[in-house]
Amino acid sequence: MNTTIERKPLALPGGHDKVLLHSCCAPCSGEVMEAMLASGIDYTIFFYNPNIHPLKEYELRKNENIRFAEQFGVPFIDADYDRDNWFERARGMEHEPERGVCCTMCFDMRFERTALYAHEHGFPVITSSLSISRWKNMQQINDCGVRAAAKYPGVMYWEYNWRKGGGSARMIEISKRENFYQQEYCGCVYSLRDTNRHRIASGRPRIELGVQFYGEGATTGEKPKDPEAG
Numbered sequence: 001m002n003t004t005i006e007r008k009p010l011a012l013p014g015g016h017d018k019v020l021l022h023s024c025c026a027p028c029s030g031e032v033m034e035a036m037l038a039s040g041i042d043y044t045i046f047f048y049n050p051n052i053h054p055l056k057e058y059e060l061r062k063n064e065n066i067r068f069a070e071q072f073g074v075p076f077i078d079a080d081y082d083r084d085n086w087f088e089r090a091r092g093m094e095h096e097p098e099r100g101v102c103c104t105m106c107f108d109m110r111f112e113r114t115a116l117y118a119h120e121h122g123f124p125v126i127t128s129s130l131s132i133s134r135w136k137n138m139q140q141i142n143d144c145g146v147r148a149a150a151k152y153p154g155v156m157y158w159e160y161n162w163r164k165g166g167g168s169a170r171m172i173e174i175s176k177r178e179n180f181y182q183q184e185y186c187g188c189v190y191s192l193r194d195t196n197r198h199r200i201a202s203g204r205p206r207i208e209l210g211v212q213f214y215g216e217g218a219t220t221g222e223k224p225k226d227p228e229a230g
Helices: 026-038 055-072 083-089 101-121 138-149 167-178 189-201 214-220
Strands: 018-022 042-047 076-078 125-128
Touching: 018 026, 018 101, 026 042, 026 055, 026 167, 042 055, 055 076, 083 101, 101 125, 101 138, 125 138, 167 214
Parallel strands: 018 042, 018 125, 042 076
Antiparallel strands: none
């Protein structure tokens, strides 16, 4: 962790002392993790992302997150990859636009499981790395988080803006420093389909899984883009 960064100390809402962090991927969670570590916040990572498709991509994103968490001894909860459940919930939403009702369903599903785990294991606060990506609608994510937490007495969702104060820029810096795997689509099969359609229409090749890494942009002079949070 870069200890030279001057950060404003963070404090959990409600005076609580620990938080369950839903993580979607290493690039998005890297800055969130380092910010909480710098403030001495006790947190555990909860990786529950059954939307990510295919399995190869899911394993790539999960293992990068595990690798980074192990550097700091942060507990990592590897939850179910129940993609059949996800596909059942997404039925009829296969052609909804990005940031639409399918995304709301997806956030709801993941936060519902996060909130349940928090309730069962004594975490008073949950939050997510999803909202740090500028590809995402922060209000949509926060609404889903608040709704999920409200089902359980004693659990609340932390609506912190991880993009502010240079958070978005540090997200890219950390991703380059750690040579994180750089996903090129949101995560679900429909975003993979739509991204490939756009690439083909613009004369670009289809996405190749497991070949793009942030550190490569630093050496070739290319400017890495924000991760497409899953």
